[in-house]
Amino acid sequence: MTTSPSLPIPHFLYGTAWKEERTPALVELALRAGFRGIDTANQRRHYFEEGVGQGLDTAYRAGMVTRADLFLQTKFTYRPGQDHRLPYDPAASLSVQVAQSMASSLEHLGTDYVDSYALHGPSSGYDWTDDDAEVWEAMKQERDAGRTRLLGVSNVSLSHLEQMSALHSEGPAFVQNRCYAHLGWDRDVRLFCREHNIVYQGFSLLTANLEVLRHPLVGGLAARARATPAQIVFAFARAVGMLPLTGTSNAEHMKQDLASSTLTLPAEEVHGIETLAG
Numbered sequence: 001m002t003t004s005p006s007l008p009i010p011h012f013l014y015g016t017a018w019k020e021e022r023t024p025a026l027v028e029l030a031l032r033a034g035f036r037g038i039d040t041a042n043q044r045r046h047y048f049e050e051g052v053g054q055g056l057d058t059a060y061r062a063g064m065v066t067r068a069d070l071f072l073q074t075k076f077t078y079r080p081g082q083d084h085r086l087p088y089d090p091a092a093s094l095s096v097q098v099a100q101s102m103a104s105s106l107e108h109l110g111t112d113y114v115d116s117y118a119l120h121g122p123s124s125g126y127d128w129t130d131d132d133a134e135v136w137e138a139m140k141q142e143r144d145a146g147r148t149r150l151l152g153v154s155n156v157s158l159s160h161l162e163q164m165s166a167l168h169s170e171g172p173a174f175v176q177n178r179c180y181a182h183l184g185w186d187r188d189v190r191l192f193c194r195e196h197n198i199v200y201q202g203f204s205l206l207t208a209n210l211e212v213l214r215h216p217l218v219g220g221l222a223a224r225a226r227a228t229p230a231q232i233v234f235a236f237a238r239a240v241g242m243l244p245l246t247g248t249s250n251a252e253h254m255k256q257d258l259a260s261s262t263l264t265l266p267a268e269e270v271h272g273i274e275t276l277a278g
Contacts, residue, residue: 010037010071011238011261014254015203015247016052017041023048026249027055031065033254039176039201039245041075041120042105044085049074049108057110073116073174074105075154076135078123094131098138102147116174117142118152128163136168152176152201158188165196176201176245181209185240185274194241202242205233217272227263228256232273235263239270 014035019026027038038056041047056072059065076098079090088100106112117139123131139151152174153164165171175193179186179202186202193200212218213229222229234257237244246257265273 008071009199009243010035011243012234012258013037013039013071013073013201013243013245015039015245016048017046017247019051019247019249020048021051022249023051024054024058027052028058028064029251030254031055031059031070033251034258035254036065036069037071037073039073040109041077041118042087042101042108043075043077043082043120044087045081045083049105053109060110067111071115072109072111073118073152074109074114075118075120076101076139077120078131078135081120094134095138095141098135098142102142106147113146114148116150116152117148118154118172118174118176121155122153122160126157126159128160128167132164133167136164140170150174156189158192161189161192171196172198174199174201174243176203178202178204178208179237179242180204181212181273181276187274190241200242201245202237203245203247205237205242205244206230206246209233212273212276215276217269217276221265221269225263227260231256231260231263232265234260235265236270236273239265240274 012035014030014037016023016027016039038052040049040052042049087104088097092100102117105114119135119139123129142148143151150173152172154176156175156177175189175198177186177189190200206213212233218229218232221232234244248254248257
């Protein structure tokens with residue numbers, strides 16, 4: 001199960017969860033700051049995907065960016081992860097729900113394709129189920145029809161990925177997981193991704209790891225590099241092969257997060273951060 005992404009992927013993704021009515025303005029602000037990758041989902045419970053599209057439209061009309069400049073990623077979310085505002089007919093088959101959710105996403109985002117379409121999470125916390133297999137095949141049909149360029153999965157375990165690999169001839173281009181330092185920064189899943197040429201997207205790198213931001217090792221590195229602890233964490237994430245996400249709503253933090261791409265950490269310090277809480 002090997003997938004090689006064939007289009008340019010930004011070095012940072014801007015995550016749009018939990019922003020509600022602020023979503024259009026924050027997407028525009030992120031693009032103005034320099035983000036070119038936007039992550040969303042067709043799940044009104046946690047995302048306002050239509051607001052993402054409004055922010056994009058404002059940026060397009062201002063001449064800030066074009067669609068071709070951007071990497072847009074959205075997700076299909078099962079019924080239990082949704083509220084009452086569904087992007088599909090809950091009585092329809094899962095394959096039809098995938099197609100309906102994609103059509104809705106394209107309308108929300110004002111585009112005829114996304115760059116990545118991800119399964120927001122498997123139907124079971126333990127196994128890759130028949131439902132997941134049906135959804136994955138339906139997502140492949142969306143890709144083959146040109147409505148997405150690449151496919152991904154989110155909120156998965158190593159077991160999910162191993163079962164998926166055994167069942168499907170084609171795996172994801174992306175895995176997106178919440179990344180906890182105290183669990184080794186999702187080491188086993190990252191290793192699987194490295195072995196299968198999958199891009200690992202890490203989210204909640206800051207909010208899930210407040211103890212790391214306060215750790216003397218990270219503080220010392222930040223002081224020597226004249227950087228913030230958050231910048232050190234993002235530099236570390238890249239050093240171990242992650243594509244990081246940030247969801248900050250602060251304009252200065254957006255600039256700082258993007259600037260972290262210029263930081264290079266010594267190998268021994270990378271190892272220190274990787275093991276300090278794992």
